[in-house]
Amino acid sequence: MSTKPYALITGACGGIGQAMVKAFSNEGYSVVATDIRAPQGNLNADHFIHVDLEKTVRNASYAETIFNQIRDIIENRGLRVLINNAAVQILGSTDKLNRDAWNETLNVNLLAPFFWIQNLLPELEKDQGSVINISSIHAQLTKREFVAYATSKAALSGLTRSLAVDLGGKIRVNAIEPAAIQTDMLIAGFVGKEKLLEDLNAAHPTGKIGLPEEVASFAVWLADWKNPFLTGAVVRLDGGIGGRLYDPA
Numbered sequence: 001m002s003t004k005p006y007a008l009i010t011g012a013c014g015g016i017g018q019a020m021v022k023a024f025s026n027e028g029y030s031v032v033a034t035d036i037r038a039p040q041g042n043l044n045a046d047h048f049i050h051v052d053l054e055k056t057v058r059n060a061s062y063a064e065t066i067f068n069q070i071r072d073i074i075e076n077r078g079l080r081v082l083i084n085n086a087a088v089q090i091l092g093s094t095d096k097l098n099r100d101a102w103n104e105t106l107n108v109n110l111l112a113p114f115f116w117i118q119n120l121l122p123e124l125e126k127d128q129g130s131v132i133n134i135s136s137i138h139a140q141l142t143k144r145e146f147v148a149y150a151t152s153k154a155a156l157s158g159l160t161r162s163l164a165v166d167l168g169g170k171i172r173v174n175a176i177e178p179a180a181i182q183t184d185m186l187i188a189g190f191v192g193k194e195k196l197l198e199d200l201n202a203a204h205p206t207g208k209i210g211l212p213e214e215v216a217s218f219a220v221w222l223a224d225w226k227n228p229f230l231t232g233a234v235v236r237l238d239g240g241i242g243g244r245l246y247d248p249a
């Protein structure tokens with residue numbers, strides 16, 4: 001059994017998730033990575049659990065199997081940090097968004113974080129743990145066709161504040177709201193549209209979009225921070241774009 005603190009990361013095979021695994025491992029955590037897809041290449045996590053987060057919302061006995069796998073790994077050591085990082089981004093205009101899109105979006109992006117926190121609360125309390133919810137700039141500022149995603153992220157930021165109140169004195173609950181982050185998938189979406197990517201970078205007061213490593217190192221910092229007063233914080237990590245006035249004049 002490891003003597004390192006445990007970090008549990010959902011969506012660990014994604015662009016930001018992989019950076020989280022690396023950052024928390026480098027910081028001396030024993031990382032329990034989870035995802036619905038298999039890791040490609042060397043994820044570097046100490047443990048990997050294959051999980052469908054949506055199913056953990058819809059099916060209590062499946063969820064219990066997953067939580068027991070986690071408990072078996074961490075034994076009675078407790079959990080120092082839970083990072084609710086996984087999400088789906090289903091885009092569609094208002095007339096196209098159907099029930100399946102809404103259910104999947106809300107189950108993965110909002111309800112899974114809630115039920116994971118609810119079920120792992122004793123383990124988190126045991127190691128004076130904290131939760132970090134990966135929300136999005138879309139919680140506050142959004143674009144056309146992002147209705148389901150943006151609503152789920154606004155709710156996740158709201159959940160963070162509500163749980164900080166409800167769980168005050170037990171665990172800390174904070175969230176990060178990143179703007180555009182340069183993952184492989186984001187870059188793939190700009191192949192053949194390099195000028196658009198240049199414009200996206202330039203739109204940020206910092207002159208560039210964020211890196212997965214920047215989200216990960218901030219998460220490490222939030223997790224490490226021992227001040228019990230730091231809870232309920234929903235922090236923009238956006239290169240300043242959230243304060244920018246778009247004024248074509």
Ligand SMILES: NC(=O)c1ccc[n+]([C@@H]2O[C@H](COP(=O)([O-])OP(=O)(O)OC[C@H]3O[C@@H](n4cnc5c(N)ncnc54)[C@H](O)[C@@H]3O)[C@@H](O)[C@H]2O)c1
Nearest residue numbers: 011013014015016036052053054085086087136178180181
């Ligand atoms: N990349 C960005 O520009 C950006 C910006 C703001 C916020 N975010 C947020 O950061 C987080 C990570 O984003 P990313 O860019 O790495 O995305 P990504 O799509 O690369 O990673 C998301 C991961 O979640 C997993 N996942 C999806 N549905 C699942 C399910 N049902 N069960 C288990 N795992 C599931 C996917 O398999 C994937 O590995 C997300 O919450 C996203 O909303 C990303």
